Amino acid sequence: MSKKIEEVRSAWEKRLMDIPGVTGIGVALTKDRSQVCIKVYVSREYSKEAEQIPKEIEGYPVEVEIRKPFKAL
Numbered sequence: 001m002s003k004k005i006e007e008v009r010s011a012w013e014k015r016l017m018d019i020p021g022v023t024g025i026g027v028a029l030t031k032d033r034s035q036v037c038i039k040v041y042v043s044r045e046y047s048k049e050a051e052q053i054p055k056e057i058e059g060y061p062v063e064v065e066i067r068k069p070f071k072a073l
Contacts, residue, residue, distance in 0.1 A: 003058060005027050005036050005060050006027060008057055008060055009027055012025075012038070016040055016053065019042075019049055019050075019052050020046050020049045021043050021045065021046020021047070022040055022041070022042055022046075022050075022053075023043055023067065024040075024041040024067075025038065025039070025040055026038075026039045026041070030061055030063060035061065036060070037060060037061040037063050038057055038062045038063075039063050039064075039065060040053050040062060040063070040064050040065070041064075041065050041066075042066055042067070043067070043068070044066050044068075047066055050064045
């Protein structure tokens with residue numbers, strides 16, 4: 001992986017946010033806490049559309065998490 005994960009997340013952010021139901025994108029640890037991943041948050045009602053999200057982007061794993069929409073504070 002030649003690019004840092006933050007660079008990859010930033011480069012892919014618009015494409016991922018254009019998928020219906022995607023509410024946010026971040027960098028986090030995988031569920032098993034073994035490595036960093038790109039985390040894509042989707043709302044429950046759009047979980048079917050989440051199938052469009054790749055499992056890996058530029059060598060980094062991608063995890064999808066169903067969440068309630070984010071609220072600005």
